[in-house]
Amino acid sequence: MTTLPYEDSEDFARRADAEDALRTFRDAFLFPSGPDGKPVVYLAGNSLGLQPRNAARYVQEELEDWAKLGVEGHHQGRHPWLHYHELVTEQAARLVGAKPQEVVVMNTLTVNLHLMMVSFYRPTRGRFKILVEGGAFPSDQYAVASQARFHGYDPREAVLELKPRPGEETLRTEDILATLDQHGHEVALVLLGSVNYLTGQAFDIAAITRTAHSKGCLVGFDLAHGAGNLKLSLHDDGPDFAVWCSYKYLNGGPGSLGGVFVHERHSRSRDIPRFEGWWGHDKTTRFQMGPDFDPIPGAEGWQLSNPPILQLAALRASFELFDKAGMEALRAKSERLTGYLEFLLDKLPSAFVRITTPRDPKQRGAQLSLRFKGEAQGMLKRLADAGIVCDFRKPDIIRAAPAPLYCNFTDVYRFVKTLEVHARG
Numbered sequence: 001m002t003t004l005p006y007e008d009s010e011d012f013a014r015r016a017d018a019e020d021a022l023r024t025f026r027d028a029f030l031f032p033s034g035p036d037g038k039p040v041v042y043l044a045g046n047s048l049g050l051q052p053r054n055a056a057r058y059v060q061e062e063l064e065d066w067a068k069l070g071v072e073g074h075h076q077g078r079h080p081w082l083h084y085h086e087l088v089t090e091q092a093a094r095l096v097g098a099k100p101q102e103v104v105v106m107n108t109l110t111v112n113l114h115l116m117m118v119s120f121y122r123p124t125r126g127r128f129k130i131l132v133e134g135g136a137f138p139s140d141q142y143a144v145a146s147q148a149r150f151h152g153y154d155p156r157e158a159v160l161e162l163k164p165r166p167g168e169e170t171l172r173t174e175d176i177l178a179t180l181d182q183h184g185h186e187v188a189l190v191l192l193g194s195v196n197y198l199t200g201q202a203f204d205i206a207a208i209t210r211t212a213h214s215k216g217c218l219v220g221f222d223l224a225h226g227a228g229n230l231k232l233s234l235h236d237d238g239p240d241f242a243v244w245c246s247y248k249y250l251n252g253g254p255g256s257l258g259g260v261f262v263h264e265r266h267s268r269s270r271d272i273p274r275f276e277g278w279w280g281h282d283k284t285t286r287f288q289m290g291p292d293f294d295p296i297p298g299a300e301g302w303q304l305s306n307p308p309i310l311q312l313a314a315l316r317a318s319f320e321l322f323d324k325a326g327m328e329a330l331r332a333k334s335e336r337l338t339g340y341l342e343f344l345l346d347k348l349p350s351a352f353v354r355i356t357t358p359r360d361p362k363q364r365g366a367q368l369s370l371r372f373k374g375e376a377q378g379m380l381k382r383l384a385d386a387g388i389v390c391d392f393r394k395p396d397i398i399r400a401a402p403a404p405l406y407c408n409f410t411d412v413y414r415f416v417k418t419l420e421v422h423a424r425g
Contacts, residue, residue, distance in 0.1 A: 006343040013413040016340075022333055022404065028053055028321055029251075029406040034387025041388040041411045045403030046197075046225060046367045049251030054317035062313045085307045091319040095250075095327060096223065096242065097233035098261050101298035105315065106307060109224055109245040109258040110139045115302055116241045116260065117147045119274045120218045121189045127216070128153055131179065131190045133171060134161040137197045140222055144191060160187065169356040170201040170363075177211045184215025191219075194226030194242075198393055200357035200367040202230060206237040213238070224248060227259065228322060229365040229403075231331040234261050241266075249366070249403055251318035257311050262299040270295075277304025321405060333404040335361045340409055341368055341402060344416035352423040356397070367401040369393075379422065386418045 006012065017023055029050040031039035042050060065077040074081045085105055093100045106112065121130065128151070130144045141159075148158035162179060164171050180187070190212045195202045205221060212219045219239040226232060228249030234242055242261040246252035266272060274295070278286065280303040282294040295301030322330070338361065345355055345368070356369045372379055376396040383390055383398075390400045402412055 006340050008344060008347060010410070010413055013340075013409040016336075016409040020333065020408065022325055022329060023408065025321060025325055026406045026408060031406075032389070035385060036387060038387060041407075041414050043388065043390045043400040043402055043407065043411070043415060045251075045407070046229075046248055046399060046401035047391050048247055048254060049228075049249055049318070049403065050406055051253065052251055052314075052317040052321060054320070055253065055314040058313040058317050059310050062309050081306075081309050084309050084312055088312065088316055088319050091323050092259055095232070095319070095322055096227055096244070096259075096261055097231070097237075098235045099264060101267060101300075102235060102264050103259060103261050104299040104303060105246070105257050105259045105312070106303050107258055107260075108255065109222070109243055110143055112243040112258050112260050113140065113143050113220075113222065114147070115275055115304075116220055116243055116262075117143065117189070117191075119272045119302070120220060120240050121147055121151075122218075122273070123148075123151050123153065123158070123188045127186055127188045129158055129160045129183070129187045131160045131162065131183070131187045131192075131212075131217070133192050133196060133203075134163045135196065135198055136193060137222070137224065140191070140193065162192075170196075170199050170358055171203075173204050173207060176203070176208055180208075180211045180215055180217070184212065184217055187212070187215065187217045189220065190217050191222070193222045193224065194232070195224075195229060195365050195367070197225055198369065198397065198399075200225075200364050200369045200399070202226070202358075202363050202365055205239060206233070209237055209239045223259075225365065225367070228327075229334070229367075231327045235263065238263060246315055246318075250315070250322070251405070252311070252315040255311075256315055257307065260299050260302060262302065264298070267298045267301075274302060275304070279303040279306050325405060330404045334366045334402075337402040337404060337407060337409065337412055338364065338366060338368060341400065341412045341416065344412065345370070345419075348416070348420060348423050353419065365401075366403055367399055370398045370400060372396055372398060379419075382422060383415075383418060388415050388418055390415075 034040040065073045088105050090100050092103045092105055144159055145155035148155045192203050209219045221239050221242040223242050223244035227244040245258045247256040276293045280295055280301045354371045356371050357364045376398055377392050380392045390398050
């Protein structure tokens, strides 16, 4: 694929697309139509990923088996429902850099976050604080505050927020580590997003985990904007747990299932508190319907209920594509796409738009957050009228995410050239 130096020309974008080894994956997705009836430039995969073409077929297969087999579909279907969630386990593990025993696809993100905090937020009188990034996604903020209250603590005292330095938009890794050095002795849990939803900043999971563990803290990450976006190495980096959703970069569909990682060092621990459900019970004795819970070793032991098959079927369609492409190749393309986006945006007047996401590719994923002068929400509408889909966050930020599975260099070029027209106007 074409590498640096980039060129500000449509010819360069088309050449880069022609040389892209992943270009055919674009055809595996369904694009909405714009006002002109043509496929849109879709830069909102950080909010909701596109539908894989095979999703409808996979869901329809399960509907057909349900119609033909009824309850027997659990054992006699083309993909028996009793073990259906296991079809995506190894794929999920590869996506987040984990061992299969360490992951499970289940529930939704905030449900999983609460389940993990039941197990890994265990405050004591001297160590009860939760370290989070300031400006975390609201659901994470609500979750940690409610967990603190549940344990009898005032969130104003129990929740310790990391803030950027005055005049800066994002956090510095050294400041995060310094906070742990200073306050780690009173922190029970470190809980950060792997990528901040607003700024697009990616955190150093390995360095934060090492320092937090050295201070006696447990560590979890919200991978809502990391799974399917970054090349993750959860097992080697060593956080205690992680959670994610699958409707953003993972293209599982609106409200799709989430996922959980629990490091293998906790896989057989019987002293970890947890909320229990029958689907987390030992598979070999589950249907004996005994009164005592016997957890499956590993992340599956945190399951509560049998999973929704239709959602899993849609997710299978996307996971197959990720498996074929590979996260290493996707991440490499993503860095080139965002690099090209950055290159073109830098040619626009700084008084018109400014990038707030870190410039270092290692500190960001596919998303660039753009701060506009003037009325950014109006700009979003003008982009939509031109067949370009992004999203807006108050007060003045448009987020643009060229997801590498289905976005290309021509998309990036068209987006910035549309902005350029308005910058000059």
